[in-house]
Amino acid sequence: MHYPEPISKLMESFMKLPGIGPKTAARLAFFVLGMKEDTVLDFAKALVDAKRNLSFCSNCGHITDVDPCHICQDPQRDRTTICVVQDPKDVIAMEKMRDYTGLYHVLQGAISPMDGIGPEDINVPSLLRRLQDEEVAELILATNPTIEGEATAMYISRLVKPSGIKTTRIAHGLPVGGDLEYADEVTLSKALEGRREL
Amino acid sequence: MRIDRLELLNYRNYESLDLAFSPEINVFIGENAQGKTNIMESLYVLSMAKSHRASNDKELIRWETDYGKIKADVYRKYGKLPLEITLSKKGKSAKVNHLEQRRLSDYIGQLNVVMFAPEDLNLVKGSPQVRRRFIDMEIGQISPLYLHDLLTYQKLLKQRNHILKQNYGKKIVDDVMFDVYTEQFIEAAVKIIRKRYQFMDLLQKWAEPIHQGISRGLEQLQIRYQPISGLQPEWTSKEMASFLEQKLAEVRKRELERGLTLVGPHRDELQFFVNGYDVQTYGSQGQQRTTALSLKLAEIELIKQEVGEAPVLLLDDVLSELDDYRQSHLLNTIKGSVQTFVTTTSVEGIQHETIQSARLFEVSQGTVKE
Numbered sequence: 001m002h003y004p005e006p007i008s009k010l011m012e013s014f015m016k017l018p019g020i021g022p023k024t025a026a027r028l029a030f031f032v033l034g035m036k037e038d039t040v041l042d043f044a045k046a047l048v049d050a051k052r053n054l055s056f057c058s059n060c061g062h063i064t065d066v067d068p069c070h071i072c073q074d075p076q077r078d079r080t081t082i083c084v085v086q087d088p089k090d091v092i093a094m095e096k097m098r099d100y101t102g103l104y105h106v107l108q109g110a111i112s113p114m115d116g117i118g119p120e121d122i123n124v125p126s127l128l129r130r131l132q133d134e135e136v137a138e139l140i141l142a143t144n145p146t147i148e149g150e151a152t153a154m155y156i157s158r159l160v161k162p163s164g165i166k167t168t169r170i171a172h173g174l175p176v177g178g179d180l181e182y183a184d185e186v187t188l189s190k191a192l193e194g195r196r197e198l
Numbered sequence: 199m200r201i202d203r204l205e206l207l208n209y210r211n212y213e214s215l216d217l218a219f220s221p222e223i224n225v226f227i228g229e230n231a232q233g234k235t236n237i238m239e240s241l242y243v244l245s246m247a248k249s250h251r252a253s254n255d256k257e258l259i260r261w262e263t264d265y266g267k268i269k270a271d272v273y274r275k276y277g278k279l280p281l282e283i284t285l286s287k288k289g290k291s292a293k294v295n296h297l298e299q300r301r302l303s304d305y306i307g308q309l310n311v312v313m314f315a316p317e318d319l320n321l322v323k324g325s326p327q328v329r330r331r332f333i334d335m336e337i338g339q340i341s342p343l344y345l346h347d348l349l350t351y352q353k354l355l356k357q358r359n360h361i362l363k364q365n366y367g368k369k370i371v372d373d374v375m376f377d378v379y380t381e382q383f384i385e386a387a388v389k390i391i392r393k394r395y396q397f398m399d400l401l402q403k404w405a406e407p408i409h410q411g412i413s414r415g416l417e418q419l420q421i422r423y424q425p426i427s428g429l430q431p432e433w434t435s436k437e438m439a440s441f442l443e444q445k446l447a448e449v450r451k452r453e454l455e456r457g458l459t460l461v462g463p464h465r466d467e468l469q470f471f472v473n474g475y476d477v478q479t480y481g482s483q484g485q486q487r488t489t490a491l492s493l494k495l496a497e498i499e500l501i502k503q504e505v506g507e508a509p510v511l512l513l514d515d516v517l518s519e520l521d522d523y524r525q526s527h528l529l530n531t532i533k534g535s536v537q538t539f540v541t542t543t544s545v546e547g548i549q550h551e552t553i554q555s556a557r558l559f560e561v562s563q564g565t566v567k568e
């Protein structure tokens with residue numbers, strides 16, 4: 001079907017979002033046409049603001065609107081424990097659980113040779129720097145239970161081993177091959193309890 | 199288990215099809231290129247979520263349509279189990295009892311089929327790859343966990359090969375990373391090897407007496423599964439792992455020269471011996487055929503034992519190829535206990551008795567008449 005250009009452009013934009021195909025994009029585009037102009041402007045502004053005002057914490061790599069992020073700044077947090085995750089979404093999942101009081105380090109990915117992603121391409125160097133500069137006693141490796149997540153955890157634990165810092169791997173109460181963000185909070189807290197030393 | 203009803207929508211040359219089957223023997227008769235194998239294939243896809251002959255799922259969707267569907271009412275000993283596979287250009291989805299399955303490994307195993315098609319004669323003659331595929335598909339049916347382990351293995355192999363390629367002809371730059379991937383690779387390899395040993399053992403146990411029966415007591419069949427030479431089946435996982443580690447270290451230089459992993463179950467071999475002779479090299483055509491038939495019949499028994507229910511048997515174009523003696527041997531084995539689907543271009547080569555008790559379907563240009 002042929003749409004007027006402004007609509008097909010809008011559809012094209014919607015289709016850049018995950019899980020949205022041409023049909024849904026068309027539905028959303030026509031819905032926007034029926035919205036009040038103010039609402040549409042607010043919507044557009046919210047999109048731009050989110051992009052402009054959010055950045056990554058220079059310390060832990062989590063997504064934030066202040067730098068360092070709220071978690072890194074919080075004096076109540078246990079600064080001797082760092083939980084290493086792949087994605088900001090994982091931090092949010094862990095925070096929902098309210099059990100964990102240490103700090104985080106967000107890798108923004110996992111080591112995957114076939115995708116050309118090596119340790120320097122994710123936040124591994126900044127993690128090693130933190131371990132040198134801060135008083136860290138324990139590193140919890142909570143990367144995803146996938147092949148790459150597992151390899152990344154093993155890789156980090158080998159690099160850290162000589163320093164004497166204790167490294168533990170989050171136990172797999174998690175579904176095999178699943179991502180951390182899908183794990184419900186109960187399994188997640190179970191997994192955290194049962195972490196094993198690497 | 200059995201299939202009571204099959205519906206096809208835009209599958210191969212079928213626009214829409216709705217068939218009810220006999221719990222015993224169903225025979226599809228038709229000229230060449232009318233759609234007989236397509237029906238068998240659809241039943242196979244229903245079981246394995248993958249075609250036995252097409253490498254690309256898109257080939258299965260009827261030309262000039264966007265998606266195809268296979269639906270069936272399967273009966274297992276605890277009752278009715280509707281299965282559904284939807285194929286689209288973007289991918290496929292699978293439902294069990296109307297519920298979408300998130301992982302294909304959750305889907306596979308709901309319906310077990312054993313397919314015997316002319317290509318299966320290649321099982322003995324063909325390349326090692328054909329035999330590895332046979333092992334993988336058969337173990338996968340009775341152990342979805344194996345499929346999961348296999349996927350993991352294949353992915354690790356790919357990752358490891360990538361590291362080798364990146365360091366092509368040189369030394370490994372980041373050897374911590376290489377070691378980490380190698381260690382995971384070995385762990386996955388051992389899991390695969392152990393499962394294959396276990397399965398081949400069972401297969402041997404069932405195939406031997408069956409082969410003896412088909413050969414009128416004249417032939418002794420032996421299946422030999424040969425992973426990395428020197429590896430012993432009775433070793434513990436740990437012993438196997440350190441053996442693999444050592445073997446990998448030995449070939450490290452060559453691996454770097456070629457950018458490829460040279461040791462592991464992706465290079466496994468399966469051999470068949472009749473009375474001590476390698477059937478692949480020395481067997482007559484008849485012996486190769488009998489070996490393939492014995493393996494297929496053994497699979498039926500194996501699934502019966504492991505799953506607790508008989509699989510569905512698909513005989514594509516092979517029944518009329520077998521001589522009378524082998525035909526009756528086959529038919530006696532399945533009689534009354536295994537639902538069977540047969541295709542043929544004419545009923546002439548098939549025993550009269552079988553045809554009499556079977557439900558017959560005529561296949562012509564994408565339509566089927568009972």
Ligand SMILES: Nc1ncnc2c1ncn2[C@@H]1O[C@H](COP(=O)(O)OP(=O)(O)OP(=O)(O)O)[C@@H](O)[C@H]1O
Nearest residue numbers: 210211230231232233234235236257258259260261
């Ligand atoms: N995706 C598709 N869409 C439409 N038609 C298809 C598709 N794929 C294959 N066909 C058609 O299906 C027919 C082949 O069907 P099939 O392989 O089932 O034949 P058959 O009856 O088993 O023949 P034979 O006796 O030669 O084995 C061919 O006519 C082919 O053109």
Ligand SMILES: [Mg+2]
Nearest residue numbers: 234235236515
């Ligand atoms: Mg055919």
Ligand SMILES: [Zn+2]
Nearest residue numbers: 057060069072
């Ligand atoms: Zn931070």
